[in-house]
Amino acid sequence: MRNFSYVNATSIEQVPSLLGRSWDDAVVMAGGTDLVGEMKDYAAVPKRVVNLKSIEGLDYIRQDDAGLRIGALTTLTDVLENSAVSQELPVLHQAVSVIASPQIRNMATLAGNILQRPRCWYYRSEDFPCLKKGGARCYAVGGVNTYHAIFGSGPSYIVHPSDAAPALMALGATVHVHGPRGGDEVLMDDFFTMPEMNIRRENILRPNEIVTEISIPKPEANSKGMFLKVRERESIDFALVSLAAQMTVVNGTCERASLVLGGVAPIPWRAVEAEDYLRGRRITEARAESAAEAAVEDAAPMPHNGYKVEIAKNLVKQAVQALAS
Amino acid sequence: MSKKVHVQTTINGEAVDFLCEPRNSLLEVLRDDLDHTGAKEGCNNGNCGACNVIMDGRLVNSCCVLGVEADGCEITTIEGIGSAANLHPLQQKFLEHAALQCGICTPGFIVSAKALLDENPNPTEDEVRYWLAGNLCRCTGYDKIVRAVLDARNGA
């Protein structure tokens, strides 16, 4: 790991001035479960690390009429154990319950989870100076791309590794950002960015901005949610494919479906075609299958990851049927 | 070169001061500077749990924590859980059930299981298995470990 200086931030307002214009100047650290590994692998080489855990009051879960507000530094363990989350937002509760291990969830924060960097093995290896690290090529193209994206057209083929992000996106959550010019709010749907927009990053955050809160609107009545995740190992493992589904069903008819796939694209991937297909339709097995087909209509798998298309279809069918029953 | 940082912490109930570079993990500090070699380096990336310690009441992987983060914290390592003359019930049960072979994962498992029993003195087998998902063992096949933990529960 390259050495760096370490600063304990004391207020949100102070943070932008401790950060710099480039990600190589300074980065913030929350739980450190992703960042420390990234620095060990020289994927992140900041000159300064700004610890956010020393800021008071960024660790909370508050409920009001509008919904739930979760402070950026709330740990995944605290999200998992919160009764409002488990009762009203099962899709988020279930997603967090299958993230990593108890010890990682004890350290990892909710904001850190949606901001974690890619797990592409070329990105995480010092030996591969790929596009995402400022290099000239993507090694997944023509390389081993078993765990890479089936949606999007490059030039980087990472998958977004977060399980919480698809769940939050399915719930219509908003990310609260603080920068040199103050606070701002961005819908999760507008927060993540595809590689063609900025190959080096996965979201709109600038080097001197931080996330302070994630707010989740109260789901409408008759709306139900669930999270499904397929992984190679039943204990700690990232998703091969995951699905966060939130659906409003009245008398067997789908009024609204929110379906977000994880592990398949550089960002949490909203299955818009499937959502559109389901709206206003009575749910039957055949229609759940059609929705599944619609979800993968635009898939363009790489040589080693065609299996993800089948998993994605199965998850969509399974969730649509389960939430309609 | 970054300056070394002065860290004041409490380890197994004793006040400890050390100097470290910001890039040193807590695991490196414990093993290389403080002579607490009970915590092991397995994967060095958060997967195996061999480096587990309890920090301010929460189980963590010390390879993912920076040494500088220990400032002001209370840390329990395997060295603070029982002694050769006075084994912790978990240690006793691991021996009785032969829940180890090479032993490299054992300190992590004991620390992890202790954190579980501290919070939930009477876990079900499912709860034990779910909790121990963050600890890897390449030798035993886990069943003996799970049985040892179940046998160490209060009232078991």
Ligand SMILES: Cc1cc2nc3c(=O)[nH]c(=O)nc-3n(C[C@H](O)[C@H](O)[C@H](O)COP(=O)(O)OP(=O)(O)OC[C@H]3O[C@@H](n4cnc5c(N)ncnc54)[C@H](O)[C@@H]3O)c2cc1C
């Ligand atoms: C062994 C292992 C298994 C894992 N398995 C899974 C899994 O199955 N599913 C899953 O979803 N994740 C998994 N993860 C990833 C883990 O969930 C993330 O590492 C964790 O959530 C990151 O949170 P953190 O607080 O530790 O972030 P940090 O490591 O502190 O930060 C992560 C990144 O986000 C930035 N950041 C953090 N907080 C903020 C903020 N408030 N504002 C701006 N930037 C910020 C940091 O600069 C850094 O780039 C796994 C990790 C490990 C080590």
Ligand code: SF4
């Ligand atoms: S997929 Fe992205 S991160 Fe992986 S090698 Fe290609 S450019 Fe790099």
Ligand code: FES
């Ligand atoms: S050495 Fe820390 S988790 Fe493996």
Ligand code: FES
């Ligand atoms: S006893 Fe050898 S790894 Fe567990």
